[in-house]
Structures are given as C-alpha cells and as structure tokens.
Amino acid sequence: MTRVPSVDWVALAPVVAPLLGVVLVLVVDAVAPRAARLARVHDALAVAGLVAAGAAVTWLAVDGAARSTVCVPGGDGEAGLVLPSCSYVVSDLTLTLQAIAVVGALGCLLLAVDGPAAADRTPHHVLLLSAVAGVAALAGARDLATLVIALETASLPAVGLVALRRDAQGAQAGITLLLTAVASLGLLLLGVALIHAATGELHLDRIATALSGPDLSGAVLAVAGLGTVLGVAGIGFKLSAVPFHLWTPDTYAGAPLPIAAFLAVVSKTAGLAAVVVLLALGLPALAGSWGLVVAVLAAVTVTVGNLVALRQRVAVRLLAWSTVAQAGWVLLPLGAAVDAASVPTAVAASVGYLVAYAAATLAVFTVVVLLARHHPAGEEHTLADYRGLARREPVAAAVLGFGLACLAGLPPGVMGLVAKLVAVRPLVDNGVWVIAVIAAVNVVLGVLYYLRWGALLVAAPGAGDGAPVTWRVRPAEGLVLGGAAALCVAFSVLPQVVAGVLPGVLR
C-alpha cells in the first residue's frame, strides 16, 4: 500500500509565492549580512513575492477552474458514499480574501520600506511575507488542522512586527499582542477540539455533513455548539471584537504606524477568513445558534468601538477604536444567518464590506503615516494637527477626506455607503430587526467622529501652529497613496464590485 500525495502547486501558488520570497530574503541575508548595498535587493524580493502571489491570484481568478488539492480519498462509508475532501480549495471566497490580503500587505510593505523597516529589513520582510502566506493559506483552508495552523501563521508574525519598534512602548505592545495571541489560540484549540469530538471529522465539508444529519442527538449538537462558541471567541481576539478587543488600542499605538495599518487590514482579513471558513463552510447547519452569538458580538463591538472612538483625540487611537467598530460591521452580516440557506448571502455581504473597509483604511493610514513623519509629535499627533491640512497638502487631505467618507458611509464615499447597505440588508431580509436598528444608530455615531476629523481638514489653520513643514512624499508612499485612493474611487464609481462579491456557490 503506497500512496503519493498529489499536490496542485498552481492552486497553492498564492501561498507558496510569499514563502519563496521569505526563503530568498533569508538566503540573501545569510550570504551577505549587513550589506547596505543589498537593502534594495531585500525590498525587491519582498515586493516580488507579494506581486507573484497577486499574479497567481489573478491568474487563478481568470482561469476560473474549480481547483482543490491535498485531498483525502472518499469511499464507501458506513452511511453511504463519502466524497473526497480537500484541505485546500480555490474558490471565489479564497481568491477574494487572498486578493485583499496581498494588496493590503503590499501597501503596508511599501509604506514601511523606508520607514520603520529600514533598520530591520530582513525580519520585517520575512515576518510580513509569512503573515501574508498565512492569510492566503487560511483563505483556502478547508480542514480544522490547516485552519488553526494557518491562522497562527497569519497572526504570530504580527507580534514580531509590532516589536520591531525598539523601545519600551513597542515591547509592551508586542508582549500584549503575544499574550492575546496565546490566549486566543487556547480558546480556538479548545473549540476546534470540541467540534472534532462532536463530529469525528477534521474536514469542514464532512463536519457540515455530519452535523446536518436528521437524527442527531442533542448531546452532539450541544458539544458542537460549545465548540463553535469557543472557536468564535478565539477568533474574536484576532478580529478585536468586543469583549476581546482590549489589546487593540495599546498595540496600535505602540506599533510602528505601517504595522498598525497591517494589523488593521491584513490581520482583520485573517480574522474574517477564519470566521467565515469555520462557520460558513464547516458549521452552516448550526447557523441558527452561531448567528445569534455573532449578531450580539457584532452589535456590541460596533457600539463600544464607536462610543470610545468618539472620545479619542490621538489619531492612532481613534483609528484603533474605529477598526474595532469596523470589525463589528464586518461581522454584522454573519449575525443575520438564521439557517444554512441564508449563510451564503451573509458571507458575501461580510466579504464585500471587508473589501471596502480594507481600501478605505489603507488610504486613511497612508495619510496618517505621512503626517506622523512630518510632525514633531510623530505617532502621538492628535486630530488637532490635521487642522487646515487641505490648504497645505491638498492631495493628501483629499485622499484622507475621501477615505474617511468611505469609512463613515457618506457620499461621496459611495463605496462605504453601499458596503453598509449590503451589510445591513441580510439583517433586514432575515428579520433581525434589533440588530439592524443598532446598526443604523451606529452609522450616525460613526459619521460623528469621521466627519469631525474630516471637517478639521478644511478648517482655518489655528493661530498657535508653527511654520508648516513641506511634505516630502517618498515614491513608495506616493504609490500607496495613489493606489489606495484609486481603489476607493474605483469602488465608489463601480459599487457593484463591493455589492457583488462571491456570486457563485460558497465552497
């Protein structure tokens, strides 16, 4: 009895490309350590890894073939024919999440390349690329083992990235994140183990089948439900959903700003990918129970995030709390799932919101990075420092204003408006009125602080300000600024992109 595993490397390319980048960066560093001339080689290799991953995602999307790899064979089971199950599946869901992660990471890499990463190129690039590989693997993971390991690969490097700011605050932020990661991993493992104990399967499609049987005992459902709740709690840490959000403000404030952007975009993508893969693909049969849990979690998250963000004065802390609120928005549609049939629309709305959120957040963070670099207070600068930015730096102020409008869901940020509508629609369709009303109230709360920030941009400069520093935007930063702005505008002109992700079957 010999078996040879068949691995479809083309399907795995979005994961393997960043990992190849990791290896190459490490090899260059090992061959020529501390060679200042090779700094650009490191940068180029890291960018190439991400671009290759993006190209692979694009090619797979254009190719459109349904690919799946690393499968266990099916056969005749006790309860009839068992289909083969795969650990990695290329689908619309996989490719969309991978695209968000790769584009977001590329933006963060370019922002960091001459900033905080300049002193520690090798660790920064390696950690960033492995995190992207983790998200890419997570998006395609279709069994519990791969899910857990991919989620760790996606979230653990963030600890190292945060600690790259070599001072007490950075170390504090890194340790906070590390402890959070360990605690959340414990919860997730416990949850996953209970799900496995209830069903006896590791592959998500088989778990779904096992839990959708007609004659399930209440005990099995109870154990699986318990596992689901614990699993959601574990992933809630990564998404920084309330009450698992306490690490967020300190970590964002303690991390280098491009890394905070990375946490806001790529790590959030990882969290949503884990939630969607686990709940929508593995446990659609329990949608009635987890829908309620997620709905409450999302409503609390949105409300707490917005209320605390209202009181923030430091830009980074406001952004941190705003990402908490946005994480609630991302989760909100999933709370509308009441049965297995309503899951696909909920997932589509969630991922659609994530697309809009990622583009707008990247745009806002880029301007915040630029201002922090040209301000004496650095990362600690407050909202008041944005007063009159539109007169000094009209382009950056326009991008920031547009990004804020998108996050708030106000016109001209049509992208954000459509994303919010898409997010609330499943709630209305399925009659989850309480949550829908809470969401509506939170739109107003969000508008309050985003608008206050936006209004400062065009306000007359205060008397006490010193001579304004002329900004020198580095080419890489300009590229991110332009790219993020272009994405926001494009999605606002063509909002059907945000509204229409994942048209096909959820797999």
Next chain:
Amino acid sequence: MTSAMQLSGMLAATDPPGTAETALFWVLAPVTVVAACGLLFARKAVHAALSMALVMIGLGVAYLVHDAPFLGAVQVFVYTGAVMMLFLFVVMLIGVSAADSLVETIKGQRLVAVVLGLGLVLLLTGAISQATLDETVGLVAVNEDPGNVTMIAFRIFDDYVWAFELTGALLITAALGAMVLTHRERLTPRTTQRQLAADRIAEGAVKAPLPAPGVFARHNAVDTPALLPDGTPSEASVNRVLRARGQVRSAEETAAPTAVIQSEFAEPLGDGTEEGGSR
C-alpha cells in the same frame, strides 16, 4: 515479554488483562501518581520538572506495554528527552525562586482564575461525559494493516501534508519572531580599543605602571614605598587606602640604608654577602 504483549494485544478490551500486564500496571501506576503529585506539590521548580519527567517515563512504559511501541518511544524521546530536559536547562539557567508570591499582580486574578478553572472543568466534564465510543476492535485489528506507525506516516505525509508543511513555515516564523522579541539593540555604538586608549589619555591619569620597588629597595611589601632612582620614596607606589589608614612605613626608615647599598655597589666583591645582593 513479547509474548505477553502479543497475548494482551490479542485479547479484546472486555477480557481481563494478562498477569504480567496487571503486575506492571500496579508497579507503574503508583510511581506515576506519586510523581504527578510531586509535580503539583514540589516547592522547587527542578523537583517539579524531575517529577514530570518521571510521569512521562511511566506513561511511556505503559504505552509500550499496551502494544503502542511508537507512541511509547516518542513519549520517552520527545517529552522526557527533549522537552523536559529543555525545561530543566531553562530552570537551572534562570534560577527560579521557590518563594511563593503573596502579592496579586493583577487585581482579583486568583478569584477569576478559580472561577475560570472551575468553568473549564465543568466544560470538559460536560463534553467528555457526552462521548460515545464505538465498539472496541482490539489492538491486533488496529495494528494489522498497514500498521500503526505507517498509518501515522500516511496521516502526516499524505492526508495532512499541507498542514504539516505549513507548520514548518509557522515554526520558522516563530523562531524569527522570538529572535526579534529578545534582540536587544545597542543604544550607543560599541566602544573600540582606540576610543578606550584615547579616553585614558584624555582623563590625565598616570599611564605608566606604578613604580616598582626599585633597585634600592629593602622591602617589596605593599606598605613600603618604592624607592626612585635618586633614593627618594615614591608616594604613588602605595595603595591610597593604606596611606589613609596611616599604615605606610616611614620613608626614612627605608631610605636610610641607601648609603649602605651604595657603598656595597662601590665594593661589589666585598665580604658583605649576607644582604643577598650577590644573588
């Protein structure tokens, strides 16, 4: 031994275990339980670690007896051999104090820990008590085709090869992340030899060695000043602590015989050899 293991393997789980197995169990189990209690109640971290090693060896032997040679070997190699020894190294290197901490670093931590711990116990009891087991098939059937170890290999290198490979990436990342976390950046550039030498000149202290006892010395004790070539005592040659205590021998006392020595130099072949000058 092998036949006993075969015998116990062939018996279905409902049958009573063989005599040898029972005897071994009653030897192993108390040792393991006592060691486990030692792990819980030992006051020194090293004792706890050693107790844990004993627990693991006991479990490893139990696995071997129950026809799980691979699991038994891995248990001993990996856990006892690698993990526990690593623990021991760490404990011995950083020297954990055995004193109990009576201060709660986080307020209300103990209460929350007790509540959460009870919750976990309830949760696990609830979940495990719901478990139903299929009818046991016996070890022989399990080990028959393709065998236990082979099956593990199939699981790792075929069914879950992707997760296994990803684990590699995760471990590399973790190692690198640990290095980033523990790496301590120098705040100032390392001082070079050249810089050190320049600093010493700049501070203006005596650069030459302290004066040696000198050719006129009658004593080389530390409380005796060295005699310079002109016969005067050198204050710099005596430790300043001795000088502060007033324990320095007087300069006259040592300087007085200089004339004698000079006269000895003038007549080197004289008969005054008792002073050791001819050596």
